[in-house]
Amino acid sequence: MELRVILRGALSGLIAGVLAFVFAKIFAEPVINKAIAYESGRDAILDKLNKAAGRPVAPDGPEIFSRHVQSTVGLASGLIGFGVAMGAIVAVVYLVLHGRTTIRPRVMAICLAAFGFLGVFLLPFVKYPANPPAIGHSFTITTRGHLYLAMVGASIVLLALAVYLGYRLHRRFGVFYASLMAAVAFLIPYCVLIGVLPSLGDLSANVAHRGQFGYARAATETPQPITNVLSTPLVINGKTIAPGQLVYPGFDADVLWKFRWYSLLNQLLIWGASSLIFGALLERFFRTPRTPSPGQADRAAAFG
Amino acid sequence: MTSIPVSGTSVIPKVTVSPEALSRTRVLVLLGTTLFLALAMYYFIGVDEGMTSVFGKTMMIHEWVHDSRHFLGFPCH
Numbered sequence: 001m002e003l004r005v006i007l008r009g010a011l012s013g014l015i016a017g018v019l020a021f022v023f024a025k026i027f028a029e030p031v032i033n034k035a036i037a038y039e040s041g042r043d044a045i046l047d048k049l050n051k052a053a054g055r056p057v058a059p060d061g062p063e064i065f066s067r068h069v070q071s072t073v074g075l076a077s078g079l080i081g082f083g084v085a086m087g088a089i090v091a092v093v094y095l096v097l098h099g100r101t102t103i104r105p106r107v108m109a110i111c112l113a114a115f116g117f118l119g120v121f122l123l124p125f126v127k128y129p130a131n132p133p134a135i136g137h138s139f140t141i142t143t144r145g146h147l148y149l150a151m152v153g154a155s156i157v158l159l160a161l162a163v164y165l166g167y168r169l170h171r172r173f174g175v176f177y178a179s180l181m182a183a184v185a186f187l188i189p190y191c192v193l194i195g196v197l198p199s200l201g202d203l204s205a206n207v208a209h210r211g212q213f214g215y216a217r218a219a220t221e222t223p224q225p226i227t228n229v230l231s232t233p234l235v236i237n238g239k240t241i242a243p244g245q246l247v248y249p250g251f252d253a254d255v256l257w258k259f260r261w262y263s264l265l266n267q268l269l270i271w272g273a274s275s276l277i278f279g280a281l282l283e284r285f286f287r288t289p290r291t292p293s294p295g296q297a298d299r300a301a302a303f304g
Numbered sequence: 305m306t307s308i309p310v311s312g313t314s315v316i317p318k319v320t321v322s323p324e325a326l327s328r329t330r331v332l333v334l335l336g337t338t339l340f341l342a343l344a345m346y347y348f349i350g351v352d353e354g355m356t357s358v359f360g361k362t363m364m365i366h367e368w369v370h371d372s373r374h375f376l377g378f379p380c381h
Contacts, residue, residue, distance in 0.1 A: 002331050006338050028375050061381065064367040071371055078349050078372020085345035092335050092342075121377055130377035133370075144379035145355030263375050 005098075006091045008281040009274075013087020016274035017080030020266050024079060027262045029071050032132055034255050036067070038223075039134035042214065045226060045248045049213045049241075052234045061138075079270070086116055087274045094282070105286055106279030113275030115159060121267045123155035124148060127194050130263035134251060137221050140205050147197060154193055162186035214248075225250040350378040 043060070050057050065074060090112045097108065128148050136144065166182030173181065200206070201219040209215040216224035226248040228234055234241045241247055350373060352358055353366035366373070366381075373380045 002334050006334070024372070024375055029371070032371055032374065062363050062367065064363055065370075070367065074368045075371040075375075078369035078376070081345050081349050081369075082372065082376055085342040085349070088338050088342040092338050095331075095335060125377055128377075128379070130374065131379070132374055133380070136379055136381055138381050141379060141381055142355040145351060148379050149351070259375075263377055266375060267377070 002095055004285065005095055005282070006088055008285065009087040009089075009091025009094070009278055010084045011087070012274040012278035012281065013083035013085065013090075013270075014080055015083075015277055016087070016270045016272075017083025018076075019273050020079040020083060020270045021076040023266055023269055024075055024262075025071070028259065028266065029075070031255055031259045031262065032071070033067075034252070035132035035134045035259065038251060038255070042134065042223060042226065042248055046214050048236045049226070049228070049234065049247065052236050053213070053230060055213075079266075083270050083274060086120065086270065087278065090116060090274070090278065094278075105282035106276075109275045109279035109282060113271040113278075115163070117267060117271040119156035119159045120152060121271075122264070123159070123190065124151035125264065127151050127197060128200070129260050131221075132256065132259040135220075135222050135256070137206060137209070137215075139209075140200065140203050140221070143203055143205070144200060147200075151193075151197065155190070158186055158190055158193075222256065223251045349373065350376065354378075354380060 043058070047057050090109070093112055094105075094108060101108070103111070128144070128151055162182040162185055165185055166178045169178035169181055172178075199219045200221045201217070206215070206221065207217070210217045211229060213229055214223065214226045216227070216229075218224050225246050228241045228243050228245050228247065231243050233243060236247075348358075348365055349369050353361070353363055354373075370380065
């Protein structure tokens with residue numbers, strides 16, 4: 001039974017991943033291409049400014065795979081892989097809880113997916129939202145990685161504690177008040193965590209870069225408009241750039257909003273679709289009459 | 305496992321285990337392995353060759369999953 005449930009979880013995630021790929025291909029890729037176009041223009045301007053000012057020029061990122069490969073098979077394998085991994089984890093948690101509650105399988109599948117969506121994605125997203133290419137300084141990737149994973153881990157732990165608390169309290173106070181208390185008990189440490197963890201723009205490496213072209217001080221790493229930060233004029237392509245003059249715009253706010261909004265919808269699609277499919281498969285799996293054998297009863301007992 | 309002698313009972317129940325049965329240990333191994341593989345997948349799609357790297361500092365995996373890493377909400381580069 002266990003392996004079959006896991007395979008059903010992974011299969012649900014796989015189907016959800018395919019749907020997510022179709023969604024991403026239609027909605028995210030145009031936005032990603034705009035972001036990459038912005039980044040290329042920005043890098044070109046920064047190179048010129050740094051050369052004109054006699055400063056070191058940042059090396060280009062590697063291009064191992066073409067944009068075509070990245071936006072098709074690369075995108076598909078990442079999204080499908082994520083779907084399969086999350087589907088398998090949901091199935092494992094389902095198996096651990098199976099037989100210990102009176103919640104029917106498809107409701108449990110939806111609850112687990114809601115938990116995953118919140119803990120793995122949405123709650124970390126509130127503090128450190130998804131960013132398109134062009135946003136994110138390469139010299140802070142380690143710190144940002146640690147902060148993001150810390151946020152994911154803390155969100156999952158706090159959420160699990162809240163669910164447990166609600167479960168313990170529901171007999172005494174009823175489902176409504178128990179849920180309310182659990183929600184408050186969750187929100188207090190979660191808000192403290194959000195307040196305590198640093199904004200990415202305030203990381204010391206970013207503060208140290210503020211004298212560089214294109215690294216104006218900001219709360220995030222979203223590219224700010226590039227200006228001539230020197231006190232002397234610079235000459236680029238025969239044009240004189242006065243001190244403080246704007247050379248290149250900041251990142252397009254609409255592109256950023258669209259990317260984050262689609263990112264959220266995409267996760268909703270992955271978790272939502274996989275939970276509905278997994279729930280349907282589970283109901284069918286457990287309702288199918290199988291030849292009852294004492295061995296099955298034993299295993300059911302061994303599993304609680 | 306065909307029969308379990310139980311002290312104090314005169315009738316010894318005959319227990320047959322279906323061939324698809326898993327023992328408790330096997331269940332734990334199965335769940336543990338699944339969890340490990342799933343977390344490894346999460347790691348390689350979301351994190352590897354960014355802040356840390358398992359197979360050295362190539363950028364193959366990072367570049368391959370580049371778009372999905374951004375879109376799934378991970379910090380990328």
